[in-house]
Amino acid sequence: MAFEIGNPGLATTVQDQGRTGHYNVGIPQSGSMDQYSAELANALVGNTAREAALECTYLGPVLTTDSDAVIAVTGAPVELKVNGEPRPQWSRLVLKAGDQLSFGVIQGGTRYYIAVQGGIDVPEVLGSRSTYSLGAIGGFKGRKLEAGDVVPVGAPLNGGKLPRADTVPEEFRPVYAKEQEVRIVLGLYDHRLTEEGLGNLLKEEWKVTPVADRMGLRYSGPGVKWKEREQPFGAGSDPSNIVDAGYAVGSIQIPGGTQPIILHRDAVSGGGYAMVGTVISADMDLVARAAPGTATRFVAVSMAEALDARSDLAERRNKAWEALGSPRR
Amino acid sequence: MTTEAAVLPAARYTWGGDEFLFVEVSEAMSLPANFKVMSIAGKLSDARLPGIVDICPANASLLVRFDPDVLPPEQLETAVRDIERDLMNHQERALETRIVEVPVWYEDPFTAEVAQRFREGFHQEPEGSDIDYAAKVNHLKDAAEFIQRHHEQPWLVSMVGFVAGLPFLFQLVDRDKQLEVPKYLSPRTDTPKLTVGHGGCFGCIYSVRGAGGYQMFGVAAAPIFDPDQALADFKDFMVFFRPGDIVKFKPVTEAEYNVIQAEIAAGTFRYRQAPVTFELSRALADPEGYNRELMEALNGI
Numbered sequence: 001m002a003f004e005i006g007n008p009g010l011a012t013t014v015q016d017q018g019r020t021g022h023y024n025v026g027i028p029q030s031g032s033m034d035q036y037s038a039e040l041a042n043a044l045v046g047n048t049a050r051e052a053a054l055e056c057t058y059l060g061p062v063l064t065t066d067s068d069a070v071i072a073v074t075g076a077p078v079e080l081k082v083n084g085e086p087r088p089q090w091s092r093l094v095l096k097a098g099d100q101l102s103f104g105v106i107q108g109g110t111r112y113y114i115a116v117q118g119g120i121d122v123p124e125v126l127g128s129r130s131t132y133s134l135g136a137i138g139g140f141k142g143r144k145l146e147a148g149d150v151v152p153v154g155a156p157l158n159g160g161k162l163p164r165a166d167t168v169p170e171e172f173r174p175v176y177a178k179e180q181e182v183r184i185v186l187g188l189y190d191h192r193l194t195e196e197g198l199g200n201l202l203k204e205e206w207k208v209t210p211v212a213d214r215m216g217l218r219y220s221g222p223g224v225k226w227k228e229r230e231q232p233f234g235a236g237s238d239p240s241n242i243v244d245a246g247y248a249v250g251s252i253q254i255p256g257g258t259q260p261i262i263l264h265r266d267a268v269s270g271g272g273y274a275m276v277g278t279v280i281s282a283d284m285d286l287v288a289r290a291a292p293g294t295a296t297r298f299v300a301v302s303m304a305e306a307l308d309a310r311s312d313l314a315e316r317r318n319k320a321w322e323a324l325g326s327p328r329r
Numbered sequence: 330m331t332t333e334a335a336v337l338p339a340a341r342y343t344w345g346g347d348e349f350l351f352v353e354v355s356e357a358m359s360l361p362a363n364f365k366v367m368s369i370a371g372k373l374s375d376a377r378l379p380g381i382v383d384i385c386p387a388n389a390s391l392l393v394r395f396d397p398d399v400l401p402p403e404q405l406e407t408a409v410r411d412i413e414r415d416l417m418n419h420q421e422r423a424l425e426t427r428i429v430e431v432p433v434w435y436e437d438p439f440t441a442e443v444a445q446r447f448r449e450g451f452h453q454e455p456e457g458s459d460i461d462y463a464a465k466v467n468h469l470k471d472a473a474e475f476i477q478r479h480h481e482q483p484w485l486v487s488m489v490g491f492v493a494g495l496p497f498l499f500q501l502v503d504r505d506k507q508l509e510v511p512k513y514l515s516p517r518t519d520t521p522k523l524t525v526g527h528g529g530c531f532g533c534i535y536s537v538r539g540a541g542g543y544q545m546f547g548v549a550a551a552p553i554f555d556p557d558q559a560l561a562d563f564k565d566f567m568v569f570f571r572p573g574d575i576v577k578f579k580p581v582t583e584a585e586y587n588v589i590q591a592e593i594a595a596g597t598f599r600y601r602q603a604p605v606t607f608e609l610s611r612a613l614a615d616p617e618g619y620n621r622e623l624m625e626a627l628n629g630i
Contacts, residue, residue, distance in 0.1 A: 020383060021382065021383060022383075022568075023383040023385050023392075023490075024383055024489065025493065025568040025570075025571075026489055026490035026493045026494055026495055026568075027493045027568075125556075134492055134493070134537055134539055135492065135493035135537060135556065136537070137567070142556065184346070185345075185346050187343040187345065188343055232355075232356040233357040233358055234358030234388070234529050234531065235356070235529070236528075237511065243355075243356065243358045243389045243390070244387065244488060244497060244529075245390040245392070246351070246387045246392030246490065247392075248349035248392065248394075249348070250348075251346070251349075268491045269385065269491060270488065270490040272529070275345070278344070279346060281347050281348050303347060303402055306346060307347055310347055310397065314398075
């Protein structure tokens with residue numbers, strides 16, 4: 001069973017929960033940028049949270065299924081059609097062999113997810129089916145989808161059993177707002193910012209620029225000031241430079257003090273720019289949903305608050321599964 | 330305690346959100362700092378703490394990813410601090426590693442072509458070549474002398490990362506002999522695969538084609554990242570380099586480069602390499618004398 005790709009869309013890739021354990025040699029985490037939405041698409045079609053789905057960016061693909069298939073589309077709001085007829089998002093859909101799935105214009109956010117019963121069945125590379133385009137590994141031939149690709153779909157899991165409910169209730173769907181509050185834990189090299197610079201980061205409004213992709217999101221705003229100093233040996237000449245170090249996923253760097261960059265799932269694993277804080281794990285999906293122009297405020301929280309937010313998100317995720325009538329798997 | 334390692338101050342501990350611990354061993358790059366990072370990383374890995382996801386030693390710092398649902402942050406910090414304290418009392422002095430000969434075609438046409446596309450607004454001296462500029466800022470006579478200095482003494486892989494399998498290299502010479510070259514004024518959007526580059530005090534080999542800001546001096550002749558794992562050196566893993574590897578560059582001509590390409594195509598290429606024990610105190614006391622001894626391991630391979 002397979003999906004035949006007509007038009008591939010802007011950047012459609014195979015993603016799952018990601019690939020850890022190889023960051024020490026520069027292989028990034030990858031995986032669905034909006035884990036929450038991708039997971040609930042899997043839940044709707046009777047998969048576990050670990051199956052691979054198709055991540056669509058702004059402009060989705062046109063694809064045809066060669067067999068009967070059970071699918072769901074979650075994530076950013078978009079008009080979706082089967083053989084030209086509108087169908088709902090966040091709901092389980094049954095396709096017949098030869099049916100064509102296509103998309104209209106995205107209404108907000110950045111990415112939506114197509115899950116299929118049985119999951120996208122590309123080979124695992126280093127324990128994951130996620131695409132890492134720069135390294136050309138994982139996913140479908142290590143790259144985004146192209147016209148003419150035939151993407152394999154796996155056999156139904158759990159004896160083909162589907163959850164009782166076929167729609168994720170409204171209350172469990174993310175909100176796609178034009179304003180965001182992103183919680184961060186200050187640290188790493190925040191002591192290298194001037195007081196005014198740190199104030200700018202936390203008190204001013206920042207806007208997502210068009211330079212935003214799976215590697216990271218760049219924000220425009222008032223800029224920050226770095227403390228002047230004699231640079232340590234090997235660090236480079238700008239006060240925002242450090243001796244090349246590992247980058248936390250979600251960390252915020254501000255090269256030259258101008259535009260903050262939040263590193264996301266396909267980011268480089270290290271480099272020579274000082275980081276001033278890190279987005280908490282519970283808000284990484286939120287950042288992934290931020291379209292260019294999104295007005296953003298960075299809110300500093302403590303480690304304890306970050307861990308509470310992490311538990312809250314896990315609980316919300318579990319409740320969403322329960323609302324479908326299936327325990328989280 | 331006579332080595333510089335003994336006088337490194339205690340590391341700085343800080344959090345990268347709720348999943349990362351960052352341990353800055355030193356603000357400045359040095360061999361003792363890198364050695365301490367690798368020692369902590371090794372001991373932490375041996376401890377096999379449940380909940381550790383990634384241990385990433387870097388040039389002068391360590392990044393640890395953990396799952397706070399399994400391993401509470403304060404417990405991880407305590408474990409790493411205990412390792413660090415133990416190391417200060419029993420300084421690790423030797424590293425079991427290997428020395429690898431990496432053939433390089435210096436002043437090759439591939440990097441020259443790309444450099445030509447990124448001059449005005451990108452490079453400090455748009456009218457010259459990267460290597461001429463590097464020679465000049467290091468007060469060397471010409472490109473040939475720079476190349477000589479670049480390959481005659483070996484380098485330590487002080488970090489692997491940025492992109493998949495890219496080694497950062499720190500030359501095993503006294504600080505006053507370290508080659509230092511500023512990065513491009515603005516990063517290029519293109520760098521040929523296997524470019525041998527340099528930025529600040531670090532050398533590198535670009536494992537994949539892509540963006541980059543380091544000065545470009547040549548191309549390595551053989552792959553260092555091989556997702557297909559076709560060559561024997563990649564049988565166990567798609568990434569060739571590990572932190573702690575010692576690299577000896579060997580200049581090759583175009584003809585020699587082409588012979589290596591044929592060996593790669595035939596699947597017969599293997600890196601010349603030999604196991605060595607690397608001792609920090611000897612490397613610090615007499616770098617060039619000790620390097621001669623390390624490089625002898627490659628003889629007859």
